[in-house]
Amino acid sequence: MTAAPKSLRRKKHLTSFDVANYSMMIVVCFLIVYPLWYTLVHSFNDGTDTVLRGPVYFLPRLPTLENYVAVFENPEIVAAFGVSAARTAFGTVAHVSFTAMVAYAFTKKRLIGRRIWLSMGTVTLFFSGGLIPTYLLVRQLGLIDSFLVYILVPMFNFFHCIIFMNFFRTIPVSLEESAQIDGAHEFWIFTHVIVPLSKPVLATIALFNGVFNWNDYFYGVIYINRQTWLLPIQTFLFRVVASSQAHAMLNIYSHGVVRVTVTPESIRMATMMVTTFPVICVYPFLQRYFTKGMLLGSIKG
Amino acid sequence: MAIRKVVAQRYLLAMALAGVAWMFIFNYLPMYGLLIAFRNYSITRPFSEAPYVGLLHFRAFFADPNFPLVMRNTFGISSLKLLVGFPIPIVFAVLLSEIRHSGFKRVVQTITYLPHFLSWVILGGIMMHWLSDIGLINRLLLEFGLLDEPVFFLAEPRMFWAIAVASEVWKETGFNAIIYLAAIAGIDPQLYEAADLDGASRYQKIRHVTLPGITGTIVILLVLNVGYLLNTNFDQILVLTNQLNIDTSNVLDLYVYRVGIQSARYSFSTAIGFFRSIIALILLISASVTTRRLTGHSMF
Known part of the structure; x- marks a missing residue:
């Protein structure tokens, strides 16, 4: 207004x-x-x-x-937080830098095969192999029970690619041209000219992907079978909260010091709060970015 | 000439082909993998040696007693989410835009966007607690005499659709309102001034300025939502489902997961997934064609 x-x-x-x-x-x-x-x-x-x-x-x-003391004294919970943090940090950096890089290349009209690559991407917006073929592929690639599954599988997304492309198109070409005259190649221009100018869109996608990485529990449910130390905190909570293993909760929490004042329920509450805390802390600061980003990403025109 | 062109843009090409390679592996190989729906695949032998069985798995799915149940739940839950969950953010955005105090407005926005960023596991944990037979909801209902004895809501098949819809509305209303708020902010203020001069009431301004101003956005989002009708929100369903409410919570995605991952019937579950992808494709293409016709722009 x-x-x-x-x-x-x-x-x-x-x-x-x-x-x-x-x-x-x-x-x-x-x-x-x-x-x-x-x-x-x-x-x-x-x-x-x-x-x-x-x-x-x-x-x-x-x-x-x-x-909270009980939460932080439980080695499994602490490890799960570590996995979540590592996965969020590495996964988000990989997703944002990779998707932005590809999107930048896709915006260049002179790119060989550009139309083919773009239609290849558009098809993925409409059609996918779905859960089981993806799971079988991940297994064939040997990514089951591997930390890399958290990084590689969600590393690119054509929808985010479009959001980046829409933003990159608004950057004046003259800025790139002067660098090009100085003999810079496209990757240098991307890292030294484009990235510094694209902070709003980078922050937006980083927020969305970061929240996804932190909140996702499903990768842990299907791609981690035996190496349970690779489970992120959300999958750990999912097992405790939602499944029939609720009674196993007592076993999970019982090693460590026996505390009279602590119940599985109260620890669950504390774990839930610790899990939610980072999201609540980060998001108000990025609010202006995602409001803008939502509009960038929504229908053109 | 062509080689010189490749060499000249080798960095650009490498950047693009990295993405193409990723799409080939993680998008296109699974699409190729859909072909196991026509074979009897088992992990003990390579894909190419799996015997070809034609439409056997599709026929088995259509004859499966779970088929009508799963379809009813999928379309029931998603239509209900559309019916209830679609208009609420519009009403919310219109009402919020009528708040003049910008500080208050910002606080409301910050609070109502927040649940979107919570995971379904956390929300599921809270719901499990609140909806249990000793939970807060039961305490309140018993207190006000609306219930005679406690009900474990998540164990009641009749309640599942309502719970799924209500919790999604709780989580997404604020966030889904963002786009309408932006559309309302984009309405020419002169229209409101003109309406003021004509002596229009608050209600008349909403009815004749605000709503017409966002109709385009509403129509496009409605079409998009219909396009994504099969997305029943698997993250949510998997958290809230259990053995007691399975009759009303078993949607296509969940069924694929249970049959495929838990029972390892890969070919059969891939056939179900294939069937789902085809319906999703038809819905999305219709949505895309409709938006193009309505706006002259393509959806993506």
Whole structure:
């Protein structure tokens, strides 16, 4: 909205519509925040107390850090966090730099076979081999139970490639031409001219892919069979939370010091909070980028 | 001449072909792998030696008692998500754009976008807790006398579709509103000023300026959503499904996963996946043709 109509409108008083609208927005925000708050409160409340005296609603009744201590003392959980962090860091850097590089090459009209490569990409937007053939391929490539599966399989995506291409096209050609006259090759131009000018779109794709890498649990479910130390935290939680192995949770948590105040439930809450924390921390700072990026990526014209 | 051209753009070509190679391996080889749907593939011998069986696996799937169930669940859940989940972000965006206090608006945006960035595992964990027989929802319903005895909602087949739709609405409404908010922000402010001068009420401005201003966006997104109708959100379904609600939670993607990965019936599950890909392709092409006709631009 521009400033003019806003100042014009501001003179008016709050109508009943406004009151209803503001109230509704507050209710919506409460409905979104409260489930997270509820989990947060329980992660800081004494686990046995929760069991004995029922749930706590707004503030911890018996505040404690024991649940978090238990989480960080569990070697399996800590390892799973490590896998998630490594996978997110390496996977996101690989995805963003690789996809951007390919997209830059695809924007050059002089590229040999450009039309063929672009139609090859477009086909992938409409049709895919699906779960089982992809799984069998990954197995043939020897990527089952390998950390590389997290990096290689999601490294490129033609949809993100299009978003990059749309952005690169807006960069004035004159900037590249001057570098070209100095004898620079395309890869140098990409890393030294294009990348520094493309921070908004790089940040947008990095955010989306980073969140995907951090949140994904399915790769761990199907591609990691025996090397369970390669499971990311989301898959670990998935096994604990969603599957029939819920009872095995006790076994998972029982090694380490036996703590009287801690229950599987309270540790689960704490693990969930630790898992969510990085996402909540990062995303408000990148909000302006992804709003822009959403529009870049949506339908042209 | 051609060789000189290749040499001149060797860096450019290498950059492009790296991507082409990736697409060949990770997109095109699996497409080729779809052919095992017509064979009896087993991991003990190479693909080329697997006996050719024609449409056997497809016929087996159509005769499978799970077939009607899986199709009903797939289309039921996705249509319900479209029916309920599509209009809500539009209403939300229109109402949010009517908020004048820009600080308040920004806070609401930040909060409502947040769930999009949470994983389904986390949300599933919270839901498991809230919807359990001793969970918060049961406590509330019992307190207000709406229930006589606690219900474990995720074990109730009747409840699954509603739970899937409601949780997705909770997670995605704010984020899906972004595009409508941008469309509303792009409406010429002079139209509102003119409406003000004509003495239009708040409701009339929404009805005659805002909504017509975003109709194009709404139509295109609707077509796109129909194109992706088969995407029932496997991440979500896999977290929320269990033995007790399987009758209503078993969608195509889940069935492929259970038959293929868990039971290792590769050819049969690939046939189901192939069938799914074909329907998805038809839906997407129709969506693409429709958008092109509506806007004059291609979808991608």
